[in-house]
Amino acid sequence: MIELPLFPLQMVLFPGAPLRLHIFEERYKLMINQCIQQKQPFGVVLIRSGLEAMGPLAEPHRIGTTARIIQVQRLTDGRMNIAAIGEERFEIVSLEPDLRPYLVGYVEPLDLVVANAGSLAQAGNRLHQRLERYFLTLSESGVGQFDLAKFPEDPVHLAYLSASLLQMNDLQKQAILAQERAEDLLNAVNDAYRREIALLKVI
Numbered sequence: 001m002i003e004l005p006l007f008p009l010q011m012v013l014f015p016g017a018p019l020r021l022h023i024f025e026e027r028y029k030l031m032i033n034q035c036i037q038q039k040q041p042f043g044v045v046l047i048r049s050g051l052e053a054m055g056p057l058a059e060p061h062r063i064g065t066t067a068r069i070i071q072v073q074r075l076t077d078g079r080m081n082i083a084a085i086g087e088e089r090f091e092i093v094s095l096e097p098d099l100r101p102y103l104v105g106y107v108e109p110l111d112l113v114v115a116n117a118g119s120l121a122q123a124g125n126r127l128h129q130r131l132e133r134y135f136l137t138l139s140e141s142g143v144g145q146f147d148l149a150k151f152p153e154d155p156v157h158l159a160y161l162s163a164s165l166l167q168m169n170d171l172q173k174q175a176i177l178a179q180e181r182a183e184d185l186l187n188a189v190n191d192a193y194r195r196e197i198a199l200l201k202v203i
Contacts, residue, residue: 006103008058012173013044017164027101041066123186124155
């Protein structure tokens with residue numbers, strides 16, 4: 001179990017997905033500066049109740065993703081723009097709301113259970129095919145060109161990155177992030193893309 005500074009947001013961060021934030025609140029300036037100095041990640045958690053900025057600390061969902069800061073742009077008054085990348089899932093064991101001005105949790109890493117590597121690979125192949133159809137449908141409607149060669153081959157990494165691109169609400173994305181089994185994760189993302197492709201064709 002480790003102590004982790006937490007950033008409650010109105011979004012879900014998946015492992016491998018990029019994150020850009022503008023840091024302007026004093027409590028988060030302090031948090032991010034400490035993460036930079038200590039070369040430490042912070043945790044991104046979807047807000048269950050409360051506000052993203054100002055006011056009391058929000059109540060988060062218990063499963064989130066660590067974010068590693070990879071770029072910092074310093075601005076006036078201590079504000080900053082940061083770029084980070086999602087790394088690992090975690091589950092909050094307990095919260096320590098009075099430990100710092102920002103939210104701190106004691107968390108444990110949350111590994112996916114892989115029951116059958118063969119079925120996982122098959123689900124990854126199905127997702128890759130659905131992504132091809134999805135991007136083809138988008139390009140036919142003039143949205144742009146997409147290069148699937150840049151997507152990861154590992155089924156789990158592919159599922160998380162694909163989930164981050166989906167046009168669905170945050171609670172649906174949180175349900176995907178919270179999947180315990182790798183096969184269930186792939187199936188959930190596959191089903192989401194099947195629905196998304198059908199919707200795009202209707203539109």
